[in-house]
Amino acid sequence: MQLSKEDILAQAKLVSKNTLMETLSIEMIDYGEDFLVARMPVTPRVHQPDGVLHGGATAALAESVGSFAAHIFIDIEQFFVRGIEITANHLKSVKEGFIYAKATFIHKGRTTQLLDIRITDEHDNLVSVCKLTTIALPKQK
Template sequence: MSDKAATLTMLNKMCENTLMETLEIKYVATGEDYLVATMPVNSRVHQPDGILNGGATMALAESVGSPASLLAIDRDKYSVRGIEFSANHLRSVKSGIITATAKIIHKGKTIHLVEIKVVDDRGRVISICKITNYILAK
């Protein structure tokens, strides 16, 4: 098993019995400077008028934004806590799969700023999010 495959297996295993499992979020790709996860869009994540709830989009984005920092630190010495999150929702989605890609745009000793782009299954941007993660000594 490659390092990337092992990382994805580890991340997906961490999601068992959590919100990420409930929302069917799956980590699908990782690289030196990015982490990617997907989530299906169906009635379980709709708001009452039948489109994707912005909160579900934010849950996906945070679920990829925090682990992006986790992969960039020594997990034996530090943990990650999201301390600020923002989202701009640009397009609505009724069904399909959405994909979130997180990239650290500032990697300080104690603060990481992560940008997350969420796209629909046609590659159209539906949300741009940012999370500020605090790197906390254990």
């Protein structure tokens, strides 16, 4: 049974309770056949000491949206997903507003998945380019 867009986004909100995603106010806001979009507010809570967005918070946003994208495209009754490598190239500083992360698949294999995650600001300026590799591991019976 294929879940609706609304169901996918509601599930994301539900499983984010009491996690890093909730701590950083990351929310999944759009979903399509080949992408997932999340956003995160840029406030002092995610700043580095000089008042701009911390690269670690950006990487956390990227891994969150990428891992969840991999999660919704596999059979979660049989497999669980883990991130195994993330890279992030930070291109622009952000002080306030929202940043948006769009995860799309480069490779959607049975065992490993490779995702491209583009982080943009509210004006669609590219902030960071990230790549995430995930692995689908069988659940123990």
